[in-house]
Amino acid sequence: MPLLEQIPSRLIKPAVFARPGDGAFSQLNALLVDERDVSRVAVAHALRQMGLARVKPVSSPDEARGQLRVQAYDLILTEYHFSMGETGLDLIEDIRARRLVPFTTLLVMLTGEAMHERVAAVVETALDAYLLKPVNPAMLEARLSRALAKKTALLPIWTSVEQEDFHDALSRCEAMIAQREPFWLDAARISAEINLALKRHREADGMYELVQEEQALPWARLPVSSPAADAGARGLDSEATGPEAGDTYQRLARCFIEDGDPAAALNALRRGVSAIPADLTRLQSLGSLAFLLGQVDEARQVLDRAVRLASGNRPIDPSTLLALVLLAAERAADEPMAAVDARAHADRLALDQAAHPDDSRLAILTEMATVRLLVLDDDKAKASAGLLALDARLEHPAFDLSCALHLLLLMRGLAAQGLAPADPDGWVRRVARRHAGTRIASSLLALALRQSPALAALVEDEHTRLTREIAEAMSMLLRADIPGAATRLEALLRDSRSPRIAQLAEGLLDRHGRHLSAIQTSELQDAIDSICPPNLRTRGHSPLLA
DSSP: OTTTSSSSSSSOOOOOOOOOOGGGGGGGGEEOOOHHHHHHHHHHHHHHHTTEEEEEEEEEHHHHHHHHHHHHOOOEEHHHHHHTOHHHHHHHHHHHHHTOOOSSSEEEEEEOOOOHHHHHHHHHOOSSSEEESOOOOHHHHHHHHHHHHHHHHHHHHHHHEEEEETTHHHHHHHHHHTTTTTTHHHHHHHHHHHHTTTTTTTHHHHHHHHHHHHHOOOOOOEEEEEEOHHHHHHHHEEEEEEEETTOOOOOOOOHHHTTHHHHHHHHHHHHHHHHHHHHHHHHHHHHHHHHHHOOOOHHHHHHHHOOOOHTTTTTHHHHHHHHHHHHHHHHHOOOOOHHHHHHHHHHHHHHHHHOOOHHHHHHHHHHHHHHHHHHHOOHHHHHHHHHHEEEEEEGTTTTTHHHHHHHHHHHHHTTTTOOSSSOHHHHHHHHHHHHOOHHHHHHHHHHHHOOOOOHHHHHHHHHHHHHHHHHHHHHHTTTTOHHHHHHHHHHHHHHHOOHHHHHHHHHHHHHHGGGGGGGHHHHHHHHHHHSOOOTTTTTTOOOOOO
16 A cells, blocks of 8 residues: 555654664554464564563454554554454555554564565565564564664654645655655655655656666665575565555556556556566556557567466466457467467467356456457458457446457457457447546547547547536535435446446445435445446456556
8 A cells, every 4th residue: 555545634643763772662662463372472572672661462453453543553563464364464554544553653564474476565565674484583673773763764754744744744855865864765755655646746756767767776675584594585685676666656657647648657667567577467557558559569578478477376367368369469460470379378368268157357358369369360250240249248247447448459450450340439439438437547448549549539528428427416416416416326327337437326325325215225226236246346457557
């Protein structure tokens, strides 16, 4: 979770840190979360030996939340894995979202697993340290000393942020950066986050470029320690590439797309991949946008790399395999082996679909791959029949934005082969009517149609229309006409099948449902469920929007 995903109002009291030195730890109030009795006792003992007189050990995330509601803590150490299914990262993200801790709280992750993916996930959460078990007391003290020194140096900045004096916070960041004071790279990260939260995208990008020029990604290398002295454990530190770098670049790319600057978005994603080279989501995001922008060589190389890294052991979005089918098919005329690649990726899609016959989204993507292979085989009659079958899929609940983007990319590739659906304009309008409810979604859809300006204009038309209709419906709320707003949203939802309108309708039910009749509530919920079934709501995003 980004540090400034939501700029906070007042949080609980900031921690009061002493300058690092003798007795510094004695002022800290620590919360230790670990369900393993032996480990919890050992770490608590090590903390007390360091001088922390106030250490509260708890055995579960729920106990930790209960403590945070009644007591402020300067230091939180949590195990990564819990048997109930929730992780330490889930706990950290939740307490940040609930604003149970100030920015100044020291956050440390403990785990017995030295996995690169685990480190990368912790890195993106911007924790202060990550220690491998069994915890060495001397190493724990060294890591906490460094984290305490950093928090102390940055405390004036965080104090300004929590007082909502963002101008002062940015000025303090700039002063640290200009003087290259200790932890100035952390100040650069905070400055970038503040600028991004304030929608000052260029200023945020400038901070990232500054750090990149320093060859200093990560901005402040996440401490990863273990008593083990093997190369694998040491290698983790070198692979931990930047607190929340990948996620920050992802959000920055979204901002640039919304601002109409996809080239800058592509560069942001490239830097995100350089920050965490093995992150599958970042690779798929970069490859997807490169494909939309016509950078087909880069798209193929990046998406191929993602598939190789997955190696069947890590999840890969099926839309990535479809993109590789489309990219390979486009090269087949000049490179005969590309046809082999296209079929190989399509075969993997088909195998996945056979293994998951109830996955409707996967079935839709597989059908698109089949149509492209039929054109590759010059069987345009069957390909036309396949397009006709896809026509019925446009209203399917599983036909998400990712499916929509790849359908338009399929149309783009087929147009070069002289093949098109019976009503291209109608397809584009139906797709846009459903998925162009937000600026970023409409921008991505238009990018997929960049070679057909007339079709891209249809996307903008539908976006404008949807925006106006949504505004009309929501204006009824401002007039306290909640039943009228619900009726209008239900009609829009059934007409457009838009996930964006479904979200608004859900929000209306959550906040104002008590003002609706039982019948109207049921009808609106039925409309939501018919378009966004509960089993599909957490799946199917384009990797670019993850």
